[in-house]
Each structure stands twice: as C-alpha cells, then as structure tokens.
Amino acid sequence: MTPKQPSQEATSARQLAAALGGEPHWLVRVPGRVDLLGSHTDYNHLPVLACCLAAQSILAAARPTHTREVIAHNLQTIYPTARFELPHPHPLQPGPAGHWENYLKAGVQGALDQYRLSPSATGWEAVFQSSIPAGAGLSSSSALVIAAAMLTEAVNGLPCDPATLAAYLPSAERFVGTQGGALDHTTILRAQAEHLLHIAFAPPGLQHIPFPAEATLAICHCGQTAEKTGSARSHYNQRVADCNIATLFLRLNLEPDCSPWDLLRDPGKVGDLIQRLHIAPAKAAERARECVPSSLASPEAIAQAIRMPLSATLSAPLLRPNGHPIEFATLHPRDRIVHVLQEAERVHQAADAFRALDLQRAGSLMTESYQSARTLYDISTPALDQLITAGLQAGALGGRIAGAGFGGCALFLLPTGAFPTWKEAVLANAPNAGPCWEATPGPPAQITPNPTQ
Helix, strand or coil: CCCCCCCHHHHHHHHHHHHHCCCCCEEEEEEEEEEEECCCCHHHCCCEEEEEEEEEEEEEEEEECCCCEEEEEECCCCCCCEEEECCCCCCCCCCCCCCCHHHHHHHHHHHHHHHCCCCCCCCEEEEEEECCCCCCCCCHHHHHHHHHHHHHHHHCCCCCCHHHHHHHHHHHHHHHCCCCCCHHHHHHHHCCCCEEEEEEECCEEEEEEECCCCEEEEEEECCCCCCCCCHHHHHHHHHHHHHHHHHHHHHHHHCCCCCHHHHHHCCCCHHHHHHHHCCCHHHHHHHHHHHCCCCCCCHHHHHHHHCCCHHHHHCCHHHCHHHCCCCHHHCCHHHHHHHHHHHHHHHHHHHHHHHCCCHHHHHHHHHHHHHHHHHCCCCCCHHHHHHHHHHHHCCCCEEEECCCCCCCEEEEEEECCCHHHHHHHHHHHCCCCCCEEEECEECCCEEEECCCC
16 A cells, blocks of 8 residues: 655644654644635624635644743744743733734733633643745734634643634734734634635624635735734724724714713724614615714814813723824724725625625625725725736636735635636736635634644
C-alpha cells in the first residue's frame, strides 16, 4: 500500500511540536473567514452572510506552563516572542500598539473574565503559525484572539464551547481598541464546512446554507494592507460612532418619548430598534433619510438638533467612546445608517438567492454591497476599486470588499471552473493586485488534545 501524502496541516503540527521542544498537549486550529454580504452590519446588530476559509488558518501547538506565565512563540520571525503573567487582581494592560501580544491578551483576559479564573489560573506555552494574511480583511486578528481564549480554557480544564466563546469574545477583543461586532467570532466558531452561515443578531439565530456546487469563491488581495492597529482602526471606529449617532436620531423619530439624556449615554443598536418595532430594514432606511442629519460639524450641532445643553452633550459617552472624542470633520451619519440598513436587506435576499441556487442574483447583490460600501460607507480605496472592476469585467458573477475595507482583499463569486482564466485576466488589468486564490467554505475552529498521539 502506498503511504498517504501527509497533509499540510499534519506537517505543520509536527513542525510546531518540534519548535515547542516537546510533546504538545493541544493543537488548536482557527480558520480565517470571509463575509459574502453584511458590510459593517454586525456591530449594528444587523445580519451577515459569511463562511470559514478551508485553507487559511492559525495553528498553535501548546502545553501548560504550570505557572501563571503565558509564553507565545511564532514561526514567523516578524512576530517576537510574547511573554506575560496572568493578572491578579488587576486586568492585563495592552502592550505596544500593533504588537501581536495584544490579541493574545484579549483572548486570555476574555477567558479569565468569563470564568472568573483568577487567581488560580494556569498559563500556557505555545508555538503559532498562520496562513491567514494579516491586514487582508480575513480576520487574522480575531482568529488569534479565539486561539488564545481556547488555549486558556483548555489548560484550565474548561470546555471550549463554541457558543460560549462566540458570546464573550466580541467584547473581549475590544481590549485592542477596535469597537467591532460578533461577525468574526460567530463565523469562525460556528460555521460548517461547505456551507454559508446566515447570522442574525436581533434576535440571535444561525442558519447553515449549503454552498452550491455550481459556484466557487475567489479572493484576491488588492496590494494594500488594512492593519487594524493603524489608521484603519481609527476609520473603523469612526464608522461605529456614525452609526451610533444616527441611531440616536432614528430613535428620537420612531420613539419620541425616549429621553435624549439616556440616548446620549447609550442609543442602543439599530438592529435591536427595528426588531423591537417590527420595522423592515428597507423601511427604516427610508425613515433615516428623513430624520438623520447628513453631516454634523460639531458637538454644538448635535446639542442644537436634539435640544440639549452643550455641556451635557460634550460629556456624553456617545461623543467620547473609549474616552476619546470623535472626529466631527468626518461624521456622515445619514449615509452610514442608510448603508447598513439597506445592506441588512441585501443579506436576507442573498441568503434566499443561495438557497434557490440563483447565482446571478446572489452575485448582483454582492456587487450592490460593494457599490454601497464605496459610496455611502466610504471604505473602499483606489486599489480595491481597480481590483473589483477588473474582477467584474473578467466575468465574476459578483464582487465586493472583504471584511472592513480600507485595503485588503476583495471577494468574488465565479462559476465553477472559471477561476484560472479569470485570474489571468484580473491580474492583467490590476497589476498591483495579488495573490489570488480559490476559496472553499471550511470547518470551524477546533482544539485537539494530545495531537501527536
């Protein structure tokens, strides 16, 4: 019998074990993800359609340290070894901006808080390797947070339950300063191989949709990274502020008995609002066009619009998320909220299109998502525009920005078998783009005990 060729993952596991210098107790595999529809909807508690990536993942081999120390090595030498103590009684503090240890700390602190592990928690030592490109919109950062949380749970005898992890990690990741939602964690932890995941946040719900054999996904990097530790994070958080301010005005219009004082503290999420009032997203978008200001130049403009004292407005948490004042020069709440509400409608329509195997319709909705993300949400770049134009001209059924935008990858829907000639045409017309690859919806994150036995 001819021996089987070892899989790339099995080879990597042996490499990681060798680098660890001893038998690992666990191997954790956390895939990247890509969103087919749902651009910036998740932190508004509006739906998303996404899947895991079968071929791009973070792998880590780990063992307990039997102390309170966490030690994380990385086979990619650009990431220096991270080393820190499990905290008690005070929480972990972020390290230097941009250091990969901050994502490890986010996952570790999240697990400690969820299970109230301090002061008896045990640390771990691990060697990491990633095939998810960083700054590409494919969730390399959230995958690292998930891996750290799973290892912290495993070494302390906890179950690594996917639903529980997906519930607490979105807020835990805000440790690094990005005010994100639950798209990444829910997809990575709860998707299924060969399926798309239709995620609803208000009320919570998951539906798995078989990915059609007649189609394939293609991912292509535009040539410009979008690191969430740099300017992309500031732009991202500004969009969150836009939507929160827009929700305040929409609530005052739809729920006129609301107290502006309360809304300045926390306006809630627009997804919860329309669910509570049984308003369709498209109808809510129409109302937003009427009642949400197109721009706001200053805190005085908000105070005047909602008839509140300027002093109360200036000190409101809404205008100082994370203690930092928002940038009024770039506030465009009407366009932002209209985009996410219309995008929510597209998510539901695309889920129905994939169920019905209507690939033309699904692709058209993906392209509409890109056009709205470019014009209303302003998250595209010239490099992404050139790439998506080239991909559509080369015959893609649809194309859109992957992840949060501001650089990174674009995602395309193609007929099965079309990728080789399509890729050639795309790279000819977008010479700075690449790499490009076919993507398959893959399985969720998993942790394996005693992986070399």
